[in-house]
Amino acid sequence: METQQQVRQHSTRTRTWHFIRHFAEMVAAMLVGMVVLGLATEGVLALTGLDLPASPEFASLKMAFDMAVGMVVWMRFRGHGWASTLEMSGVMFLPPVALFPVLWLGLLSADTMHLVEHVLMLPLMLAVMLRRRTEFGG
Template identity: 50%
Template sequence: MTTTGTHTTRRWGRFALHYVEMIIAMFAGMFALGMLQSVLGLGVSHDQHPDLAYLVMAVNMSVGMAVWMRIRRHGWASTLEMCAVMFVPVVPLFPLLWLGVIDGGVLMVVAHVVMFPLMLVAMLRRLDEYAGCAH
């Protein structure tokens, strides 16, 4: 493999690793902070308030990712973009929920499925930052 080919492979490997790290950090925040909220009696019922439950979960996922991104020395702009991705999927879904077109289960599934490609898009926007070897 040529030096350019090796560099390209390393770059995309670094990008893929960072994507996986973001998913792990997101789930770590969601589970750790969710459990803490439950223990403290601050949990929100998904059955009664799926919209509020999703927003709390999005905050928890954002905290996990933001902490990891700051540890990895990412800037605030890219950190906030990645956190915004946790909230963007529900923008078109909340009105559908409130109108009774979808239920809380559909909201959660669709939002989480859409979140992963949106994370990828946010990372591709800043390819040099996420695929670079400076971190």
């Protein structure tokens, strides 16, 4: 028979594994959303002969949207509720919006802003997950 301490350790390991797996799934969903929707957009634009606005702000918001769509699709597929799904996908938009004034002031280049956005998205996702650790811990 397992002791109570062994059961607790197993339970903690299981919850930790679920938490880490969810984080990895969200990163993968972001990448898939970015690639799939990015390619779809390029295809539609090629067929129509239209161009997207060339501003770094638009590019940032489009990328955030593409990643958020990927996350929404995967989280709903995995059975998560709308509140946590919208929170998780919503944090994709915080870094770009927060960095726009820094870009406008000339303190960051567009390329650096895009890099910083991606770096900031990960801890923001983690913050949402920690806020709802019982849901994301399995």
